[in-house]
Amino acid sequence: MEESQSSLVLKAREGDTEAYGKLVELHWERLVRLSRSMVGESTAEDAVQDSLIAAWKKLDKLNNPESFKAWLTRIVYRRCLWWSRRRRFDDAVDDLPESAQAGDAESGIWVEQALSRLAPRQRAVLHLTVVEDLTDSEIGGLLGIAAGSVRAHRRRAREKLESLVEGGKR
Amino acid sequence: MKDSDTNKRSSFDRHLKAWGRRPPKTPPAAAARHIRGRIKEVSRPLPLWRLAAAAVLVLAFSSALWLVFKNGHPYAPVDILVSTPTPSPQAFEPPPLDDNVVLWWLDSDTPVYFVLSPPENGQGETQ
Numbered sequence: 001m002e003e004s005q006s007s008l009v010l011k012a013r014e015g016d017t018e019a020y021g022k023l024v025e026l027h028w029e030r031l032v033r034l035s036r037s038m039v040g041e042s043t044a045e046d047a048v049q050d051s052l053i054a055a056w057k058k059l060d061k062l063n064n065p066e067s068f069k070a071w072l073t074r075i076v077y078r079r080c081l082w083w084s085r086r087r088r089f090d091d092a093v094d095d096l097p098e099s100a101q102a103g104d105a106e107s108g109i110w111v112e113q114a115l116s117r118l119a120p121r122q123r124a125v126l127h128l129t130v131v132e133d134l135t136d137s138e139i140g141g142l143l144g145i146a147a148g149s150v151r152a153h154r155r156r157a158r159e160k161l162e163s164l165v166e167g168g169k170r
Numbered sequence: 171m172k173d174s175d176t177n178k179r180s181s182f183d184r185h186l187k188a189w190g191r192r193p194p195k196t197p198p199a200a201a202a203r204h205i206r207g208r209i210k211e212v213s214r215p216l217p218l219w220r221l222a223a224a225a226v227l228v229l230a231f232s233s234a235l236w237l238v239f240k241n242g243h244p245y246a247p248v249d250i251l252v253s254t255p256t257p258s259p260q261a262f263e264p265p266p267l268d269d270n271v272v273l274w275w276l277d278s279d280t281p282v283y284f285v286l287s288p289p290e291n292g293q294g295e296t297q
Contacts, residue, residue: 017209021202028201032194045196049205056209111189114182130183131190161182 009065012056020059024052027069030132031076037127038080038120040112043087051079073142077124084120117164122157125150 003019005026011019028048035051036044055075062071115123128139136147143150194201264273264281272284 017206020209021206024202024205025198028196028198029194032196033190033192036194037190045194045201049201049208052205053208053212056205057212107185108189111182111185115186126186127190130186158179162178 005068006065009059009062009068013059013062013065020056023068023072027072031073033131034073034124034127035076035080037115037123037131038077039083039087040116043083047080047083048076051076054079070142070144074144077143080124081120114161114164118157118160119153122153122160125153126157129154 003022005023008019008023012023031048031051032044035047038044039047051072055072058075062068115126118126124143125139128134128142134142136150139145139150140147196204267273267283268285270286272286274282274284276282
């Protein structure tokens with residue numbers, strides 16, 4: 001019978017590295033997806049690994065094991081904000097094509113280029129809205145921000161993208 | 171919002187979703203193995219309250235020691251007067267006794283001499 005996540009968190013808090021490894025497996029993909037949208041492809045996994053090491057060190061400060069998912073996401077989010085201040089987003093280029101060309105690789109480049117023009121918080125909110133299909137309150141709970149802030153970040157992201165696609169550089 | 175704007179947004183969202191949902195390069199199990207290896211090398215910092223409690227204990231113990239030894243060592247050796255041993259009756263050599271003198275030892279320190287007088291005197295002397 002699979003262990004519950006709360007049980008794994010409690011074991012990990014006592015120093016059980018096997019339990020922490022299982023938690024990493026459960027959350028790895030989701031966290032890398034968020035990190036990729038915030039800092040780009042090449043540094044996404046490094047940022048998440050750093051975050052997971054930092055989370056391990058602070059695990060005894062987590063009072064409620066039920067909130068582990070949100071707690072961990074917040075750590076990754078803040079670590080990615082820190083990374084984005086120090087590193088340029090992947091594939092950040094000046095010329096932004098109007099739309100994606102045929103083919104996954106080109107559309108991926110187009111998406112990354114578009115994301116690179118947004119602020120890191122806007123990237124995170126857009127990712128959680130579009131890719132993870134979360135509601136404003138769910139996003140606010142994960143990132144530790146109010147639902148109103150979530151809407152504001154998303155609106156600014158949309159406005160920025162529209163202005164970029166229409167050819168203006170801001 | 172114009173239809174063209176909606177179409178552009180939908181197009182971007184579709185591409186973002188497709189791009190964003192790609193699996194990571196490192197599979198979860200491999201990532202977990204790597205993280206487990208790294209955290210084994212990392213020791214968790216002691217909670218702040220434990221460090222503070224240890225510091226308080228050390229301070230209290232040091233203060234107690236300082237107070238105790240402030241005026242000298244409480245257990246300084248005391249001069250103990252060693253008396254000379256009391257000579258035992260066996261070691262003590264009484265002076266030669268006359269025929270009418272009897273030496274009795276009341277205890278190890280107290281010799282008693284009985285001087286026996288002839289019957290015609292009626293009394294003896296003790297010393």
